[in-house]
Amino acid sequence: MRNSWGGVVMAAMAFLVPAKASAIIGDPPRVTARAALVMDADSGTVIWERNADSELPPASTTKVLTAILALESDALGRSFAASPEACQTAPSKVNLLPGQRLNLEDLVYAVLLNSANDASVVVAESLAGSVPEFADRMNARARQLGALRSHFVNPHGLTADGHYSTARDLATIFRHGLELPKFRTILSTKSVTVSVENSARVIALHSHNRLLEGYRIPVIGKTGYTIPAKKCFVGAGTFDGREVIVAVLGSTDLWGDTKRLFEFGFGDAQPPAPLLQHAAMHPAPRHAGHGKHGAGRGSRAVGRKGHYAIQVGTFQRIDVAKRLQHALGRRGYDAAIDRVAQGTGKHKRTEYRVQVGAYPSRDQAESAVRSMATQVDMPVRIVER
Structure with a gap:
């Protein structure tokens, strides 16, 4: 149990900058992500997007859906044993040994805070009997939630053929998660310890979310990283009575991208511009009408x-x-x-x-x-x- 784009775009974006940001028009914020989306959490309205329907590897942001399936199950009060196959899952893990048992809710803490791949497989095998069967459930639930351009083949997000999602789908899935009280509670936790039920072992868990504390906008969310996926994030920030969801895929400056997107979402900074390389572009032919x-x-x-x-x-x-x-x-x-x-x-x-x-x-x-x-x-x- 727990204890606790060129010059043209530069000019274009200058027209989008709120008055309070006019002093820094010459240096627009840069978004390195291959795909990103900013959504109002209450209405589902998309505030800003870039390549939001591009199908990309989501890395460990996959685990948001894994956690949702666990939290929506009727097995939160039950404990489950780790299989040898689950314990061999690399690289992110809490080093479970075969036979060690954890309460399902504690497994979800391990999945969302430590991004534990071994715990993700324990969840999948325990709820569906096997990883492929659980992936089928993930895909069915994603479709029910309106995430129609995603396909999952595992519960953890390690690189696999046919495993992909989109920024829009991840934001949609996360928005649903926000309706589950335990989802918010777990993602709001900085650190916690959980106990292995049939052992004296205690496991310390720590959130990978750098924006959970020390940032003026409180942000809960799930990170992800693999070499093909690069850095990923999906999460929600609350400020001045509003809640905004940000989804980022394929970033090389994850926390910079994420902060700028949240600040734009709350109207506190100019719209994010793509990463600029040069300052000139040849005009296309002009026709009036x-x-x-x-x-x-x-x-x-x-x-x-x-x-x-x-x-x-x-x-x-x-x-x-x-x-x-x-x-x-x-x-x-x-x-x-x-x-x-x-x-x-x-x-x-x-x-x-x-x-x-x-x-x-x-x-x-x-x-x-x-x-x-x-x-x-x-x-x-x-x-x-």
Whole structure:
């Protein structure tokens, strides 16, 4: 038991900076993550996202779903023995020995605080009989929660073929976890000891979450790391009566990325910009016209020639997309906004996609993308108009 992107984007992002951050427009925050998302926890509204539907290895953020399945089970009061197979799981572990028994709730503490892979396998085998059977339960529960672009093959997140998730899905899963009182309690714990029931052994557990203490925004969450996944995090911060969820995948500056995203989510800093490499980018051909989002230079136009465009960014808010569009226009870029409906039912949402250029051929568009690739560290892509 327990004891206790280039210069264009720089200019564009300047239009998105709140007044209190105007003094540091010249040095926009940098997000190194391959994918990230900021969500309002109460409403589920996405505040900001980057590659939020990219399927990526989630590392130990996988364990959030493992913990949820355990906490939703009817076995929290029971203890379970570690199998030899569970004890051999590497590398993150609490060094359980075969036959040692832990209460299921204590196992969840080990899973979420120490990120114990061996404890994760004990949970899986105990609740479902085997890791593959538990993975089936994970996938079924993920679908029920609306996490439709994830697929899990193990309970711990070690690299495996077919094991992936997205920033949006992780945030969605974590949001559900917040509805479970014990989930919050466990993730709010800095350190705790648990006892092995059939042994005198006591195991000390410590949270890997550096933002749990010493940061002005109290943050609970789960970290993750493998070489393919890089650094990952999903968690929630509470400030001034609001709660915001941040999901980060593939980061090289995890705590810097996470802090900047939380501060943006609470309106205390400028929007995160992709990592900038160079300060110039060649403008695409310009065509004027009247678009679906208003008349004027740079709007999506009827009769605008060119079959291909370069998609620069996707936003959940039209005002943010328009600011980027206008900033690009002021710098000589032909930027347009496409409005796209995504999802169905209660998961239905509108995306506003900012696109540059009107290229007659894919070859011309690809040439422009190759030029951008030497200057812009963000996933621009060619789309058909």
